[in-house]
Amino acid sequence: MDKTSSFFDLVGFDMDGTLLDTSGDLAAAVNHALASAGRPTLTVDQVTPMIGGGARHMLAQGMAATGGCTDAELDVLHRRLLDYYEANMVVLTQPYPGALDALDALAARGVTLAVVTNKLEHYAKRILEELDLTARFACLIGGDTLGPGRGKPKPDPIIEMIARCGGGRPAFVGDSIYDVKAAQAARVPVVACSFGFLDRPVGELGADATIDGYAELIPVLERLAAI
Numbered sequence: 001m002d003k004t005s006s007f008f009d010l011v012g013f014d015m016d017g018t019l020l021d022t023s024g025d026l027a028a029a030v031n032h033a034l035a036s037a038g039r040p041t042l043t044v045d046q047v048t049p050m051i052g053g054g055a056r057h058m059l060a061q062g063m064a065a066t067g068g069c070t071d072a073e074l075d076v077l078h079r080r081l082l083d084y085y086e087a088n089m090v091v092l093t094q095p096y097p098g099a100l101d102a103l104d105a106l107a108a109r110g111v112t113l114a115v116v117t118n119k120l121e122h123y124a125k126r127i128l129e130e131l132d133l134t135a136r137f138a139c140l141i142g143g144d145t146l147g148p149g150r151g152k153p154k155p156d157p158i159i160e161m162i163a164r165c166g167g168g169r170p171a172f173v174g175d176s177i178y179d180v181k182a183a184q185a186a187r188v189p190v191v192a193c194s195f196g197f198l199d200r201p202v203g204e205l206g207a208d209a210t211i212d213g214y215a216e217l218i219p220v221l222e223r224l225a226a227i
Contacts, residue, residue, distance in 0.1 A: 007225045009168025011106055012161050012188075014152075015117035015124055016051050017175040017196030019099055020131070023048045024092030029055075029085040030062045033077040039066040049199040052176035054118045054143050054151065055081060089123065090130045096195065098214030103136055105218050112165045116157045118143035118178060139164040153181035158188055171221060180205045189224045191217065 016022045027047040034041055042062060050061040056078050063069040063077070103113060114137055117124050121142025128134045141161055143151035150156040162170050172183040175196020183190035184206070192207035202210050209220045 007109060008111060008171045008221060010112045010114065010162065010165045010170040011221065012114040012116050012158065012170065012172045014172075014174035014176070014179045014196075015115055015119055015127070017048070017198075018173055018179070018193050019095060019115065020093055020127070021096055022093045022127075023051065023197065025085065025088060025090070026051055026058065028088060028091070029081045030059060032084040033059055033081040034062055034066060036080050037063075037069075037073070037077055039063070042066070048197040051197040052118060052178050052199070055085070055120070085123070089127055093127060093131070095131065095133075096193075096214060102214040102217045107136070112138045112168070114139045114141070114161045114165055116141045116152070116161050116172070116182075118151045121145045152176075152178040153185070155182055155185035158182050158186035162186075162188075169225075171224060173217070174207075177205055180207050189227075191220055191224070 013019045016026070023044050027042065027044040030047050031041040042065065046065065047062065050058045056074070059078055059081050060074055063074060106113060115124065115128070119142055121140065121144055124140055124142050128137070128140065139161060141157045146156050146160060158172060171189045171191065172179065173191045173193065174180065174183070175193040175198065177199065180190050180192060189208045192202050192205045192210045194202040194210055194212045208224055211217055211220055
């Protein structure tokens, strides 16, 4: 089906807390690193607000919550976290309810789909492959794809997403302040997911719209596209 002329040409998605509920596997990796350092472990609910800025940032917050650490200690524990996560990436991870139906509905409209995440690109690629989602997306941009210091909240990944997907009118869907700030800096309308890994109330993210579930995504995008 041809894309409706008034709709978006391209919709990009964050991964963790937006497309996929990765909280269980990420919390397990954080807790593996914490336990190896003799620290108390954290609940999934405690870890989820720490997700979004990359693995090292997530672990640093976990260490801060359990007593702090030096940069040297964080270096060692970061490697332990990554080693564990590499072996246990898709134990509990799965798409959010209704996410695949929303992707199908967008694809049926002729919309190009993309993923822009702060997760390392090869990790994100492997997860999409193991969940059989790779073919749905025209491009994948990870936190390290463009080099150090160029992940979200910088606009660079969103701008690169648009370029790689051939241009057109874009929108972005995410769950964190990193997503909202990146999209805004790239001058792209952004939808925030209230079910994601929030570190503050969703209304405080400053997104153009919010959704409480994927059944709301298409109507919300239609409204934003008409503005």
